[in-house]
Amino acid sequence: MIDTNPEKINEFLTRGVELILPSRDFVESQLNSNKQMTVYLGIDPTGPTLHIGHAIAMKKLAQLQNLGHKIILLMGDFTAKIGDPTDKLATRKTLTTEEIMDNLKNYKQQASKIILFDGDNAAEIKFNSEWLGKMNFSDVLELASKTTVQRMLERDMFQKRMGEGKPIYVHEFMYPLMQGQDSVAMDVDGEIGGNDQLFNMMMGRELLKDSGKEKFVVTVKLLADPTGKKMGKSEGNMITLDDSADSMFGKIMSWSDGMIISGFELCTNIPREQILNIELAIQNNENPIQFKKQLAREIITIYHSADQAVDAQNNWEKTFSEGGLPDVVPEINEEQGKLLSEVLVENGYLESKGEFRRLTDEGGIKIINDDLSEEKITDFQYKLSETVVLKIGKKKFVKVIVI
RNA sequence: GCGUCGGUGGUAGAGUGGUCAAUUACAACAGACUGUAAAUCUGUCGCCUCCGGGCUACGUUGGUUCAAAUCCAACCCGGCGCACCA
Numbered sequence: 001m002i003d004t005n006p007e008k009i010n011e012f013l014t015r016g017v018e019l020i021l022p023s024r025d026f027v028e029s030q031l032n033s034n035k036q037m038t039v040y041l042g043i044d045p046t047g048p049t050l051h052i053g054h055a056i057a058m059k060k061l062a063q064l065q066n067l068g069h070k071i072i073l074l075m076g077d078f079t080a081k082i083g084d085p086t087d088k089l090a091t092r093k094t095l096t097t098e099e100i101m102d103n104l105k106n107y108k109q110q111a112s113k114i115i116l117f118d119g120d121n122a123a124e125i126k127f128n129s130e131w132l133g134k135m136n137f138s139d140v141l142e143l144a145s146k147t148t149v150q151r152m153l154e155r156d157m158f159q160k161r162m163g164e165g166k167p168i169y170v171h172e173f174m175y176p177l178m179q180g181q182d183s184v185a186m187d188v189d190g191e192i193g194g195n196d197q198l199f200n201m202m203m204g205r206e207l208l209k210d211s212g213k214e215k216f217v218v219t220v221k222l223l224a225d226p227t228g229k230k231m232g233k234s235e236g237n238m239i240t241l242d243d244s245a246d247s248m249f250g251k252i253m254s255w256s257d258g259m260i261i262s263g264f265e266l267c268t269n270i271p272r273e274q275i276l277n278i279e280l281a282i283q284n285n286e287n288p289i290q291f292k293k294q295l296a297r298e299i300i301t302i303y304h305s306a307d308q309a310v311d312a313q314n315n316w317e318k319t320f321s322e323g324g325l326p327d328v329v330p331e332i333n334e335e336q337g338k339l340l341s342e343v344l345v346e347n348g349y350l351e352s353k354g355e356f357r358r359l360t361d362e363g364g365i366k367i368i369n370d371d372l373s374e375e376k377i378t379d380f381q382y383k384l385s386e387t388v389v390l391k392i393g394k395k396k397f398v399k400v401i402v403i
Numbered sequence: 404g405c406g407u408c409g410g411u412g413g414u415a416g417a418g419u420g421g422u423c424a425a426u427u428a429c430a431a432c433a434g435a436c437u438g439u440a441a442a443u444c445u446g447u448c449g450c451c452u453c454c455g456g457g458c459u460a461c462g463u464u465g466g467u468u469c470a471a472a473u474c475c476a477a478c479c480c481g482g483c484g485c486a487c488c489a
Contacts (some may be wrong), residue, residue, distance in 0.1 A: 141455040256439045320440060351450095355432080359446055364433045393433060396439070 012063045013218075016024035016056060016266045019194045021205065021217040026054070030189065030216065031067065039064050042128075042182060042197075044080040045103040049240040050110045052299075056220050056266045058114045058194045061158050065115055072186060074110060075104060078129035079178050102277060110241040113303050131185040132178055135288055143177050146207055153175070153277040155199050160288035176203040186365045190216040223259065223266055245312040246303045246326070253316065257288045260295055267300040269323055320394070324372055329389060331399040334348035340382045343400060349392055356380060360393065366391045 003169050009031050012025055022029055029036060041057050043050070050058075061071045108125065109119060115123045135143070152158065153174045161168050176199060183204030184193060191201050201217045239251050255263065259348045260282065264275045278291050293313055298401045300309035318324040334343050341356035357380045359365045366374040368389045377390075389399045 250440055256441055259441090260440095287438055288441095292439070292441090316440085351432095353452090355448090355452070359433065362433045362446070 002036055003066070004032050005067075005398065006036065008063065008067055011055070012060065012067070013161075014359040016060070016220050018219045018221045019217075020219075022214060026214070027190070027216045027218070035063070038070045038072065038186070039190040040074050040126075040186060040188050041192045042074040042179065042181075043107070044074050044076040044078075045100050045107065048103050048106050049242050050266060051241065053223060054111075054224065054317070055241060057192050057194060058111055059266075060218060062115045064120060064192075068121060070121065071115065071189070072218065073123055073125050074109075074182060074186070074192070075100070075107075075116070075125060075127045076179075076182075077127045078132040079175065083396070085200075092347055097322055105248065106242065119301060122162060124285065125291075126186065128182050128185070128232060131364045132181060133145070135181075140174075142171055143181060143207075144174070146210065147177065147203070147375055149173075167364055176200045177207075180207040182205040187213075188215060189213075190218065192218050192220065195219040219264065221266060223262060241303055243303075243371075248300050248303070249296045249312040249316045250320075252299060253292060253320075257292070260288060260291050263295050268295065270298060278325040300364070325368060325389065326397060329397045329399045331401055333386055333401045333403050336384055336385050336402045340377070340384060340400070341380060343394070345397075347396060347398075349396060353380075364393050368397075 012031070013020065013028060014133075023073040039061065041061050042240060043054060058073075061073070065071045080100075086152060104125070109118075113274075117123050117125075124361065153162070158168055179200040180203030184207050186265045188204075191204060193201050198217070198219050201219070205215045207218060239248055241253045243251070252263070261275065261279050264270050264278065265272075278294075282288050282291065297306075297313060300312055304312075315326055319326045332343070332347050341350075341353045345353060350359070356365070360382075362379055363376045364376070365377045367377060368374055368391055384400060384402050387399070387401045389397070391397055
């Protein structure tokens with residue numbers, strides 16, 4: 001039942017791991033003890049999609065599942081309503097139960113690419129509203145009495161806000177406690193999470209110590225290049241697990257070269273030796289683009305399929321390296337003689353006519369002829385006379401059919 | 404409650420009567436270049452325009468003024484400090 005294959009355990013303890021508490025030795029001996037452990041990963045269901053950052057932590061869960069341990073995916077439906085102070089965005093809109101259920105449906109489908117929800121040792125999904133929602137005020141007080149304001153203030157986040165004279169609300173102190181309470185309520189042996197969740201996860205350790213249990217915490221590295229620049233929504237290259245193959249390919253190609261290695265380590269199952277080879281090759285000035293393409297294919301294979309990965313690459317190369325057309329170009333029907341600027345604004349391709357003017361000034365709107373030659377539109381009063389295939393900027397394509 | 408500081412474009416953050424559609428940075432977009440949708444460089448970056456200009460915007464509502472993001476008043480929202488309470 002419990003697998004103690006040393007190689008697998010080693011893989012779990014090292015790959016993509018940032019920090020292990022209380023110690024690597026402790027966790028290793030636990031994993032070797034033939035006892036089934038319960039380990040969880042908490043996700044706040046704030047949006048409809050999981051992103052690749054979630055996937056990195058889920059991969060660690062999957063490794064434990066594969067070793068025969070029990071894994072729980074915890075939906076922070078209750079905590080999501082409060083908002084994690086780790087996120088500097090102070091207020092999150094509160095989600096209705098329906099929205100949460102909706103998000104969950106998608107999560108399960110997306111997560112199932114990585115962890116198993118059926119079979120003997122199926123992953124379990126839990127909701128923390130189940131216990132947090134039932135606590136009354138004296139329960140909360142008791143929980144709050146387990147830690148001190150000083151402990152809370154240790155957080156970088158809070159220190160920073162104090163320094164900047166920004167507000168810290170009392171309920172924000174509750175967030176780590178709530179997350180800690182999750183560990184207690186589920187009586188887990190361990191928790192996986194991103195390195196940014198360390199503080200919150202340590203709270204669970206502290207609370208469980210009260211009942212004499214040593215909970216372990218494994219934090220995974222965040223996907224970032226060596227300069228520490230994170231991948232994220234603000235960088236615009238955040239991959240969500242339901243992105244199309246084409247879109248994933250494009251986003252991965254826009255990662256900086258420095259992210260290739262950690263991408264392989266964190267997001268794929270490629271063996272370490274191969275990753276080392278790639279690292280060496282890049283150091284030897286081999287063109288990184290081939291490895292980046294490989295990385296993109298590997299990742300797409302996990303979430304879509306190997307065939308789609310190849311298609312996505314072909315599509316991408318055709319479109320961007322060779323300046324051709326993607327396989328699918330959206331079409332709109334319009335009457336003859338209409339201003340192209342109006343057509344594009346009405347169909348949501350451009351924000352305003354002013355934008356159209358700028359683009360024509362800059363040569364950003366082109367007609368693509370059948371032989372793939374391009375012809376810039378420079379007249380902002382351009383009127384439709386015949387069906388044209390347009391390239392707007394470098395990413396947008398549209399076929400305007402004149403009827 | 405009192406005092407004090409503040410609320411500006413997608414974000415951060417300048418501006419403190421006209422030269423302000425509003426410095427700058429980031430983000431975004433385009434062009435050049437490139438192995439790349441990377442980096443770098445250049446340009447653009449409220450809406451409309453018959454390219455003259457017009458319109459809408461600096462918490463809200465009023466006011467002063469030829470002229471307000473900028474001054475005044477009230478209100479709303481927020482920070483910090485103090486007091487009250489305990």
